[in-house]
Amino acid sequence: MADRTVMYEVHGTSQEEINLLMALLEIACFNPDSAVIADEAGADRIELCDNADVGGTTPPSSWLTTLRNKVKIPIYVMVRPRGGDFVYSNEECQEMKEAISNLKPFADGFVFGILKHDRTVDVARTSELVKLAAPLPCTFHRAFDETTDLFQALEDVVGCNIRTILASGGVSSAVENCDVLAQLVKQADGRVIVMPGGGVRSTNIEQLKLKTNALVFHSSALIAARGIADVAEIRQMKKILQ
Template structure:
């Protein structure tokens, strides 16, 4: 059965998503910039309330994905401090030419081991998605979160399907970007992905919508 990951930008959202049937949480702060590293206290406070896996965003700031030495050290420190409590990590590092920074990405993957890592939508900013796919596989990343390079996953179904075909069983390609109950059925039909990513937010709410989460999960169950 396909899994549903919900991006949560506060602890209330994580609790709601978990109760509504999400299979995994991506825990972040600062939704307005696409997510940054959350406070450690958020994760420790959730451990007794949320029993599904929680992956932690490792991103010291919004903006681009090329990081200074100081910012890279912040990312190392995050992994070290969250390592005993998190179930996985989410990050992405690029070079100035919009290619994957294989050296730094590999370093963080090794630091996080044995916890799994997801390469986030920095992937969609790369100059060549298919070369980036190969580079990320080299880094031993487990999952790639991507919209297929477009503004939303549903608009890039063909690219997502091509990425999944090329990836095979070497890495999980997880569609994300505008995924909602209104389009997850079509997305599943066209990509047959194993995992889907959504914030389940209905503006102006800042907490995952219960009905939205439940409906997406139901659709994935019916389509299995």
């Protein structure tokens, strides 16, 4: 498969130059219809997952094979065997490995996160998944926000060769944690992309961009209760980020 990955290489780039770059928008899609809408509305990337009510789990493989012929933008696939915490048994970790192996021919990247019982990043198990997914890029999802020390967790994730961290900067929303996210972006220094997510909408994405200096943003763009991404909301966020 051709590499359709969307990312910025920013290490060594001045902050002034970074601020001039057009930020990217990833849309969390909890069904195939939302993925098609995200593509048509101008999103830059899709995070495909099932079960929105638990924050996302591994989607059916049939979704991905169907969407390959319907969307042009990269599809990153959530690999999460269940809702709840992010401490997994050996059997669940094996299930995650099998999901990556089975979905790799159709995916452009993967999204996952594994913690230890002490709420630190499980570097060994995360690194195993990254190696299995290679050369596809990987995102460490919002398990990151549940770690005991976000700044140490960032260093741990960098050590796993993760490309992107999806974070709200803590247990509350990205807007409420703007200052923390800004510190994480600064600490990352281009070694990993810090992607704010958690309550990101057209009403606050400009504020987040200005305050955090982030280059990639994550939103479900869900406005109505029907669980489908809103095309107008996606277009408005993209317009603001240009």
